[in-house]
Amino acid sequence: MSLISHFLPAGIEGLLKLFIPVLEIIGVVIRPITLAIRLATNIRCGHVVLLIFSFFAFNVANYLVISIRVLLFGLYFIEFLVCAIQAYVF
Numbered sequence: 001m002s003l004i005s006h007f008l009p010a011g012i013e014g015l016l017k018l019f020i021p022v023l024e025i026i027g028v029v030i031r032p033i034t035l036a037i038r039l040a041t042n043i044r045c046g047h048v049v050l051l052i053f054s055f056f057a058f059n060v061a062n063y064l065v066i067s068i069r070v071l072l073f074g075l076y077f078i079e080f081l082v083c084a085i086q087a088y089v090f
Contacts, residue, residue, distance in 0.1 A: 039086045046079035 008021050053072050 035089065039089075042082055042086055043079075046075075046082060050075055050079065 008017060008024075012020055050072065053068065053075060056068065
């Protein structure tokens with residue numbers, strides 16, 4: 001009973017004492033799965049954005065290529081930061 005009491009918030013009475021610990025345990029079990037899905041989705045979206053900009057960079061006039069490549073470098077840096085934050089959260 002002491003293990004279940006860890007998942008039971010204080011002040012819960014009646015029939016809710018049976019359902020709240022089950023929901024809390026399900027939430028603890030599902031959390032790593034949802035974090036992994038969020039991490040994979042953020043990485044995939046970052047790669048898609050970089051691919052779109054890189055295809056655009058190679059299909060425009062030469063005078064815009066330098067500014068777009070600088071933008072791509074900035075996006076690579078931002079994606080690296082997002083990956084680091086997501087890995088820290090995970």
